[in-house]
Every structure is written in C-alpha cells, then in structure tokens.
Amino acid sequence: MEYNQLKYIVEIVESGSISKAAQVLFLSQPNLSSQVTQLEKEIGRQLFIRGNRGVTLTKEGIEVYHYAKQVVSQFELTKQKLLNHISENKIKIASCGCEVIEPAFFEVCKVFNQMNYEFELEYCNIEQCIEKLGSQEVDVAVIPYTSLQYKKLDQFLINKNLCMQEIFTGELKVHVSEQWELSKKAKINKGDLRGLVHVKKNILFSGMFSLDYEMRQLGMEFCNKSLVTHQIKTYEAALAHLPSFAITPEWHCNLEVNSYLKRIPFAGNPISVTIAVIKRNNEVLRKEVLYFLEQLKRYK
Template sequence: MNFQKLKYAVVVADSGSFREAARRLFMAQSSLSTAIRELEEEYDIQIFERTKRGIFITEEGSEFLSYARDVLSQVSVMENRYLDANQKKLFSISSQHYDFVSEAFAILLATDEEHTHHYRLLETSTTHVMENVKNAYSEIGILYMNAYNQKVIKQYLNHNELQYTEMGTFQPHVFVGINHPLADRETVTQADLLAYPSVTFEQAQGSSAQLTEEALDLAEESTQATIYVSDRATSINVLVKTEAILVGTGILTSPFRDMMRTIPIVDAEANHMIYIQNKYRKLSAEAEHFIEILADQLTDVIDVAGDEPA
C-alpha cells in the first residue's frame, strides 16, 4: 500500500480539483493525475469522475476515501509515537458539550509542570466523539448513555473495537437562566418543560436520532421551538437571555453556575456518564491523569461508579 498516494487522493477530494490539489502538494498536476490513476488501477475502482466541469467523487470513491482517511490517521499516530522522540506528543479528548469536562481540561493544563505535550479538547457531536476515538484522533471520548441510546452506542463501540468505562450516574436536570420562570423551583417534571423553547446541540448529518446529546427528547410533545446550537457559549447566552431550557447532567463546575440554575427532573430515568477508548490501547499517563481529575470533579455531584470497562 502506498500511503503517499492515499494522501494525494484525500487532498484532491478536499481541494475539489487536481489543479488546486497539485498547488497544495507542491507538485506538477500531471504527476498528481498519474499517481491517482495508478491508485485507481491498483484497487480496480474509479475514485473520481473527471468532467469538463471538474471532478466528482464516485460512490465507490467516497467509501474508499473514508477508509483512506482512517488509514492515514493511524499512520500519523504511529509516526508521532515512534519516529520523533523529541517532538511533543499530542493528548486529545473528544466530548459532548460538558462544563465539567472543560474545567477538568483546564486543571490538566495547569498541573502540567514538564510541558512535554500539546493538548486538544474537541466539544462535538455524539457521532464525532466516537469516530474521533475510533480513528485515534482523540485518545478518549466523554459521553452519556441511557436506556434510549445504549443499544446504538454499544453496537458502534463493539463494531469498532472500542470499550467504555462508567464514571457514574446522574439524574437529568434542566438548565435555565436565573430569571427564568422555573428558576425558583426545587424540582420539575417533563410536563413542566413543554411550555418553553428547548436548546439542543446540533448532531452530525445523518446520525441516528438516538444519538441526541440531551438526556430527554421533548421535541415530539412540545409545541415550542427547538433552538439548535453547536457550542456551549451560544447555548449559555440563549439560556441567560431567553426563557429557553436545556436538558443535561445538571453539573456546573465553572463560574457559569452563577448565571444559571439547574433543577432535577423528577420523572426522568437516571443516565450513565462514560468514557470510551480503544479496546487494545493502554491509556497514556495523561489520559489516566485527566480521568482522575474528572472523577474528582464529579465526586460530589454524581453517584460514582466502579472503574470496570465494558
């Protein structure tokens, strides 16, 4: 397998044309075109359809490129791990949008006295959390799991040689601004929430409805608007300035807790907070340290579970 030609194919796909790809790769367009044709002949497929209007990725080419990206990601991990002993290693985490994960990440950075690593925290969709760990783009991923989504999540993990470890259980809460009509309530029911617009984090296109990030799906019963966002900063601004609600863990460990209220939803089932990892890869010292920090963050606010992987 020629990894360089795989890289060429991915760059062509990302560039949208051979001319632009050749410019990015600092090579002649004719040489690039020849390399792609050799790759297509080697695997007996057509990756790109060439027309007068430009190039188009074929259906089989789209599948091939997906595998190529996975392979190149793994090659990059190997090269970073073994070829450059002096290069700083990258510790990467992918997570759903959790305040306590961001806090734990900041503590991890503050306690790194040797400065031997680069760090990355990606707050993203449920699907991308799992894909990032599968592709070794992140070492660990942080998710929740419940009776509604566990079948889909477990199927994905098993199929892709990933495993999960439960960190604890939490009762779903509703997040509201301090001036919200529900802000003074000690508890709420799901029916209480139907009168208000709900904030939800945007998921990857085409992902299962069971992979929604919110611990409850109120959209079908509510007549109010659903507000889709992609980042926590926007969700916080919406909650603080409107009567919208957000269903989640109820865990706030940052200064944002002074801007919002979290109220337990008494008729909602408990959820499980988990982290996922590659089944056959030993966690790095940085990952283990981060998980310890995360456990400390969660000790006082969730029922902490054992550390047996599943």
Template sequence: MTLQQLRYIVAVVTCGSISEAAKQLFITQPSLSNSIKELEKEMGISIFNRSPKGIALSSDGREFLSYARQVLEQAQLLEQHYTGRPPAKRICSISTQHYAFAVNAFANVVSRQNIDEYEFTLRETRTYEIIDDVKNCRSELGILYMNHFNRKVLKKLFTENGLVFHTLFHADPHIFISCFHPLSHKKSVSIEDLEPYPFLAFEQGENNSFYFSEEILSTVPRKKVIYVSDRATLFNLLIGLNGYTICSGILNRNLNGDTITAVPLNTEESMEIGWLSNPKLHLSQFALKYLDELKRLIQ
C-alpha cells in the same frame, strides 16, 4: 529502531499531521517522513494510513503506539534515576462532550501536578470526533453518554473501532435554564412546558445525525432551535434568550456561577455517562488520576 524514532511517532499522533510535527520537532518534513518510513520497513508494518486527506494510525499503528509510549516512559525513568535529570514534560489529551464536571475534574488534577512543565489538552468537541480521537490515540480517553436511542449505533461504532465504553454513572435528565427563567421556580418541567422557549443544542458538524446529538430527545419537533459550538455561548444564550438545553443536571458553581440552574425534566429517558478507551493504549498516570477525580466528583 531508536528512541528518537519512537518520539517522532508520538509527535505525529499528537499533532495530527507530519507537517505540524516537523515544526514542533524542528526538523524538515522530508526528514521526518523518511525516518517514519524506515521504521515501518524495519518493523514490517504500516504505522500510518496515508491518503489525500492526511494520515491516520493504522490498526498495527495503534498497537505500536501503545508499546512506543511504554518504552519512552521507561527510558525517561531510567534517565532520571541515573542522571538526576528533572522529569520530562508531562503530556496528556482528553476529549469530552460539553460537561462542566469533566472540566472541573481536569482543573483539579492539573492544579495538583507538582511539576515545572506539562502539556495537557482538553477537547470539548463533537461526539463523532471524540470516538475518532480515542480510536487514533489523539486522546487517551473520551467522555460521552449513551441512552436507549443512540446505544445501538454508538456500540456498533465502538466495536468497529476496537473501543470500550466504561460506565461512570446514570443520570435523570434535567434542563439548564437561567435563574430568571419563567420556569426556574418549578420542581420539574415537561416538554410541553418548554415549547415557547428556544432549544439550545451543540452542533455536530458533518456528522450531524440525531444519534450523535449531545442532548436526549433530539428528534422531538421544536419551533425554535439554536445550534452552538461551545458552552460559554450556550450559557450566554440561556440567559439572554430564556433558552434551555437538556443535560445530566450536574452543575459546578465555581465554573458556572449562580446564574444557571438545573430543573428535572419529566421523562422516562435516562442517560448513561461514561468514558471511552482504546485497549491498545497504555493510560498515563495523569489519565488514571483524572478518572479517579471524575469518580470522586460524581460521588
């Protein structure tokens, strides 16, 4: 086993495929595949499960990846101490539902990085993909919510995939609407108040189950519904169509401006927002700092 082979494993996981990793590593795909197979044979495990749809980390592979990353980090520290080389490019990936506070925390931590090179990824993505990213170590952690409606289904998925959910905070549901919306002056609104207006929600792709919805009360019948894939489009439609969405109520003026406001929603529902981890994955210093910044912003 060599350090280079460990770097190959990390690169394949980060890129999501052998072909893309080979391009980034500037080696041929057969060479990369052979190197991985030799390592698997030496370790006596299958690091990746292979199928016509591609590759994914096996259960043994997830554990191996955690050790590989720790070994590579220690090797880098050793090289820096004795050779005086600059720190290696820092890499970290985080997956999240569409929360402004998650983006704000990410921006704050990145801006404090006193290094010349880094490669960070922030995925605002679908609920099922967040779970899959953390399961397969494409992301170190995932930000999502649970409530009484989806809790049983999500917890079952977490358990089946060996993941752990950590609570960050509980939130009373609000609606996001334009500051010029007819309901913006109200101290609170009901579902009935919202009936004339378009409901905006994040689409969930192939796993379009109510249990994976980012918005609570997803099963409530509505006459007007628009599904979007990103926050910018959603906010534009909130303004352009007098639409609304249901959320945690946390806004960041620096990122969202003053054109969107949050109004409490009259409901007995609540949201438990937290972060998802894979116990087999050793969290990087950046991921730990990100969690600290999330907690600071929420307070």
C-alpha cells in the same frame, strides 16, 4: 496500491476537482489523472464521476475515500510525532463538555506540574471523540450517551477496538435561567416550551450521536426556533438573555455547577444518560490519566 495514490484521492475529494488538487500536490493534471486511473484499474472500481464542474464520488469512491482518509491522517499524525519531537509528557483528553470534567482535569494539572508537561482538554462531539481516540490523538475520551444510543454506540466501539467504563448516571433535563417564570415549575411538559428558543450545545446536537432522536421521543420536534452554541459562555448568555430553554444531561454527582440554571425534569418517563470513559482495548493507561479518572470518581 501506494500511499501517494491514497493521498491523491483524499486531496481530490477535499479540493473538489482534479485540477485544484494537482496545484496543491505540485503535479501536472494529466499525471494526477493517470494516477487515479491506475488505482481504479487496480481495485476494479470507478471512484469518480468526472464533469464540467469537477468530480463527484461514486458509491465505491465514498468507501475508498473514508479508508484513504484514515490512512493519510494516521500517517500525518505519526510523522508529526516523530519529526517534531513532541513531548512524552503531553496529556490530552477529549470530552463532550460535561461540567464535571474540568475540575478533575485541573487537579491533574496541579499534581503533575513538572517541567515539560503539556495538558490539553479538547471539546468535541461523541463521534469526533471516538475518532480521535482511535487514531491515538488523545489518551482517553469522556462522553455522555443516552439509553437510546447505547446499542449503536456499543457496536461502534467494538468496530473501533475500543471499550468504555461507566462513571456517572443521570437523565436529560431542561436548563432554564432562574430569572424566567418557567424556572418555578417542578416538572416540564412539552407545551410549556412552545414559542421559546431552544438553545443547543453544538457538541450534543451534531454527528451520528446527536440528541435529535431523543428530542423526537420527548415530543419536541415542534421546536423550530433554535440557537446553536459552540462556546459555554454563549450557551449561558443565551439562556440568560432570551426567553429560552436547553436540553442537557444532568448528572447524579456531588459537584454543583451552574447553580444559576434550574434543572427541571420532564413530566413522564425520563431518558437516562450515562457518562463513560472510553479507552483503547488492552492499553495500560498512564499514571496521569489514571489520576484524572480517580478525581472524576470522587464526584460520584
């Protein structure tokens, strides 16, 4: 088995056909087909089902593709770092968009403002945060998880050789703009939300750790009108302009954010949420990252 063969598998899957992949890879189609056949013989598994409309992965092919994708992605990342001379002073943090992250991140930017520093805060869902941390694309990740997600998340992190440390706790609440009548309620029942648009943050409602299961536990599977947002400005504008609501974590911390949005608890048993920092096992964190975590803890 060779690296190029794994790269070929990834390109075929993502191109959708052997002929398209051959063009991208600057190979002849017979040569590429031969390489795939050799790999299938070597590992004793059929990876693709060939058809007139292209190729589809077998069950074994899906497994091989995922492993190949990890190898190729890690190789490309390593090549980029070695050849492009990326600064050692690059600080990159992945987050699911918790409002308390940005103030702490900006404090790091203020203190470590020497020449040749590059700071990046990337927003993505929990699964993507973990994948980026595992492939060393980011220094740490800060994620929220509910009490219902803990067991699955804990096992997922063990398999990735990652560990997490709790920072804040909180619970899921309803976000409502203060201009709507609903915002005057002390507690929300599911019946109060019927007919309203459910505004969803994409990073909280995508991937294997989506809040969809939590919505069912709250009895909100009836919500068939939704607006998925990818930007915080769109999220805030939707809540302001539409008869709508959102479900989002509310943190027990001393930092006030989005004061114009009312945070109303659900009637009945709440679903608890934790925000945690995830890092690689046995890795000593850089001073800039440690300072970032210290700033976060100030808000407790």
